[in-house]
Amino acid sequence: MLRSMFSAISGLKAHQTKLDVAGNNIANVNTVGFKGSQTVFEDTLSQIIRNGSAPQGQTAGSNPAQVGLGVKVAGISTNWTxxxxxxxxxxxxxxxxxxxxxxxxxxxxxxxxxxxxxxxxxxxxxxxxxxxxxxxxxxxxxxxxxxxxxxxxxxxxxxxVLAPVATSGAQIQGNLSAGATAAVAGPPPSPVPR
Structure with missing residues (x-):
């Protein structure tokens, strides 16, 4: 009973920290230059209830039985992207x-x-x-x-006020498609009578 209570309480405390970080991110959504954070968790402690065993003869080995005893906040990392x-x-x-x-x-x-x-x-x-x-x-x-x-x-x-300086030169670069046709400039079209 004590282990289950410790795990539950540590989980609630860690989750409260995660909510605090998420709340801070939301509160600063319009803050200029703000960088959001995220919570990183880690296992507090694990208890081995049964050791693992290696395969012997015709029998397979067994995995260890391990119970976690809670969680803690490993850190709060800032997103610097x-x-x-x-x-x-x-x-x-x-x-x-x-x-x-x-x-x-x-x-x-x-x-x-x-x-x-x-x-x-x-x-x-x-x-x-x-x-x-x-x-x-x-x-x-x-x-x-x-x-x-x-x-x-x-x-x-x-x-x-800085004195103006005339532009002394300009350069335009580009590339035309091989299938482009040349447009010939001519007089504007005559207006259509109504």
Missing amino acids: QGSAQSTGRSSDFMITGDGFFITKSGNENLYTRAGSFDTDGVGNLVTPDGLILQGWMATLDGTIDPQGPLVPLRIPQGQ
Whole structure:
């Protein structure tokens, strides 16, 4: 009786943890950058009631009789697979493809996140909804980035206008089907009187 009660209670406790994890996944379904989790279980302890035996002569061997004494949570694993890209309609929202994190700064502390929902503060810094400043490497005017340089707050200068540059050339590439016919440009068709 004691073994069956222990197994049942441990199963209920482990299942409660699984429900907690599932509830957390559901609660964060609209959280930007959230990665879902799953519960992994393992056997707590097993008791051998009868040992197995090897085959002898004309008799076959027997398997051991083993009773599990409950379950426990082995771990809660996070699903780090790539999420799907979604258009938010905001030019300051970003997504990381593959591995990596955004680096944000709070005082002197660097913090890491995969949530790419950013806004600009009063001076143009890209910030998280709770005010952490996005860090990175600023591009120079010619577009080069030095990834060995120090991290700095990423800033979008507000009101700055760059001088326009005329397009100096364009290139179009393509391939036509061998069975395609050439269209000859001619005058537009005459309107049909009504």
